[in-house]
Amino acid sequence: MASAFAAALGLGVAVLPASPAQASGGVVSRGVTIPDFYTPPARLPAANGALVSTEPLPLALSLPGLHGPLPGRATRLMYKSTDSGGRPVAVTGAYIEPSAAWKGAGPRPLVALAPGTLGQGDQCAASLALEHPLTINSETVTVGYEDVSVYRLLAAGVAVVVTDYAGLGATDRLHTYVNRVDEGHALLDAVRAAHALPGTSLTKSSPLGLYGYSQGGGASAAAAELQSSYAPELTLAGTYVGAPPADLTEVIKGIDGSALAGALAWSVNGAVQSDPALQKIVDAHLNAAGKAALADASTMCVGDAIFSYGFTRSTKWTKDGRSLSSLVDAEPEIRNFLDAQRIGRSKPSGAIRLATGVEDDIVPHAQARRLASDWCSLGGDVTYVPVRLPDLGDKLLTNHIVPLLTDQGDAISWLTDRLRGKTAGSTCSSLPGRP
Known part of the structure; x- marks a missing residue:
């Protein structure tokens, strides 16, 4: 190779x-x-x-x-x-x-x-x-x-x-x-x-x-x-x-289950780095596999993420099987954080x-x-x-x-x-x- x-x-x-x-x-x-x-x-x-x-x-x-x-x-x-x-x-x-x-x-x-x-x-x-x-x-x-x-x-x-x-x-x-x-x-x-x-x-x-x-x-x-x-x-x-x-919020849906599904982990990690208060929400909803994926992906490049997490669905990372998009809908703090990232208002x-x-x-x-x-x-x-x-x-x-x-x-x-x-x-x- x-x-x-x-x-x-x-x-x-x-x-x-x-x-x-x-x-x-x-x-x-x-x-x-x-x-x-x-x-x-x-x-x-x-x-x-x-x-x-x-x-x-x-x-x-x-x-x-x-x-x-x-x-x-x-x-x-x-x-x-x-x-x-x-x-x-x-x-x-x-x-x-x-x-x-x-x-x-x-x-x-x-x-x-x-x-x-x-x-x-x-x-x-x-x-x-x-x-x-x-x-x-x-x-x-x-x-x-x-x-x-x-x-x-x-x-x-x-x-x-x-x-x-x-x-x-x-x-x-x-x-x-x-x-x-x-x-x-x-x-x-x-x-x-x-x-x-x-x-x-x-x-x-x-x-x-x-x-x-x-x-x-x-x-x-x-x-x-x-x-x-x-x-x-x-x-x-x-x-x-x-x-x-x-x-x-729309990009999360596009990435979930795709070859670049590992980018979901980068997004979550980045959000917690920016706002540590979100950590408690992440801990409350992610299962052991999800938490391991966040830690693993934090040191990965695109090639690594495709090989390790390509086409993974976020439902495998949550305790109740909900997708990350569903958790965004359910958690106002996450919605507000993502809304603050919206480009197109200026x-x-x-x-x-x-x-x-x-x-x-x-x-x-x-x-x-x-x-x-x-x-x-x-x-x-x-x-x-x-x-x-x-x-x-x-x-x-x-x-x-x-x-x-x-x-x-x-x-x-x-x-x-x-x-x-x-x-x-x-x-x-x-x-x-x-x-």
Whole structure:
């Protein structure tokens, strides 16, 4: 299996033996030693986006070029952000300065990229995947599929900053997964961190874009809503929002029993990390198998979760056989928590391109399309793109993943046009009543 993945990704494959629970040089997660860089200090700077530490990041695919390594020179970042509870949090990520020249007018632009679902174990972090796109051992499989979009942006001469999100990579807390405030803040603070990094070609007037699909689409959507209040000094030229989990009550239904059923455990774990008061509800309703699944999944990446919990129904995790959706309906505290994660109640800043596969049954198409409609009703500048493909298999992830690939080129072209200053054409007037 390792050789097949290596052939697909080319370079940066790490086939690692299992390691003991502790090892010198860093925390170990499922046999992968997380470098000491990812351990936050006891005290963080006061300013959001302030750099905590940096170091060179070797990219898996890097070739010598006349103007530096191709596709660019990468720096690992740790920076300060603020979580949904108002607490300071260390977030890691990476900045990549491209070797390719920016061919548009004005200074080199910056895109802040929000990764799609990678997992909840620290070894799943996107910045680590830039160095090792594929890691395989007896305990984990990590695949850095977001590297493709990063490299495509770099090839266009666009600088890229990638966030790992709160608690993914940084080893001091659990990743809060689809918490919209944590994600939105982490993405916006990544922009601030990139501008604070010395020696880049960025200027204060560098055009700014946001990019994300799936979990990343939710993060870029949340950041576009939060920008005016959280980071008013930033100006968004455009935001790509792909397959966003805008309404988690609907997404839970889509994930339950699917190939990505393990994401239910990440959602529950993340909710408890954000609001520890929810722990008593979790303890009251989950059986031994459910509690074991939460603990197990907390260190897993997507590949591990598919192998271990693919197509599991949440009814197997509850004491009375009810689904997690039924428990949400029955528990006001959980309903209120999920309602607070709803995206679409604030007008987003800048131009938006929202794309979703019409057959997506994992992050359901209907709730993503409703986000476009909600934003239009608030006066947002929204280009809604239904990605029309045949049904590629119920609950298999294919209806969710294939639109990511087929639409990626158009999404990057649209965003690059916004960075060049071209005006986007809103489709809000034609959205009502369309499937």
